């Protein structure tokens with residue numbers, strides 16, 4: 656893999672397996688073998704400084720595990736993560752701001768915490784000025800610093816999480832479903848805030864969502880995941896204009912308000928298989944309208960020579976779009 660000069664994060668052949676075996680005594684009695692779950696199964700992507708890469712896919716496809724690998728909460732089972740930035744300046748924003756904000760702390764203390772950790776010698780007056788500034792930056796008032804998290808709405812709580820993340824002077828933010836607990840109108844406001852902050856502070860985002868319509872206006876590059884793998888990765892406009900993988904097309908079909916209605920809308924059928932015993936060949940073949948014999952037997956590889964633009968699908972490689 657060649658490093659582009661502006662890459663801040665390079666993820667290469669990343670794997671994370673979990674041992675999900677029954678306790679050893681049960682295994683012994685019931686003569687059951689060990690079981691391994693492949694949550695992340697050979698993923699690679701690059702994120703350029705100042706850009707947003709979105710990971711999209713249904714629940715359980717491995718998005719959060721990648722977030723935890725990138726932030727160091729999990730160790731990889733294989734592959735590599737190269738971060739060309741300051742590790743201390745990597746912050747995370749979670750889906751549920753209520754769970755991630757200490758309910759017994761006033762908001763000012765919550766926001767000040769990363770600042771105090773980063774620069775323990777900062778005088779109190781300076782900390783408090785900075786907290787006021789951060790509250791204003793995210794659209795809240797300095798007086799809000801005196802309140803507790805439960806006194807705020809969901810959107811406001813997410814603004815508090817963002818202010819707390821910014822207090823750590825981040826250059827890279829991992830955002831795991833940051834707006835999926837919010838109402839649609841509030842979602843848009845928080846997403847716009849994140850976009851504005853990205854521009855003003857030259858932030859890089861790894862943005863995780865199950866919803867393509869959310870990442871459409873956020874991401875420069877979208878990676879679509881299925882069962883621990885990236886099945887397609889493309890710049891956002893290209894992915895929407897010309898989705899290559901049948902799974903991406905199915906995901907696009909589930910977006911109700913896409914301006915140009917697609918002629919061949921088809922509902923997403925079937926369940927995501929278990930990552931403990933994934934289907935043979937291409938993991939998507941049992942749900943794929945374009946699957947043929949080869950898809951059951953062989954696993955499509957990352958086809959691309961070009962970074963952040965590729966598809967893992969035999970039908971796409973062969974240019975077939977006819978339903979079998």
Ligand SMILES: Nc1ncnc2c1ncn2[C@@H]1O[C@H](COP(=O)(O)OP(=O)(O)OP(=O)(O)O)[C@@H](O)[C@H]1O
Pocket residue numbers: 673674675692693694712713714715716717718719720721865930
């Ligand atoms: N600590 C763990 N131990 C065992 N299995 C795990 C663990 N963490 C995640 N998994 C499994 O790994 C797979 C990927 O999970 P992950 O949370 O990364 O998916 P996701 O795409 O983020 O889904 P969601 O949006 O529901 O969180 C799932 O099958 C999940 O059950």
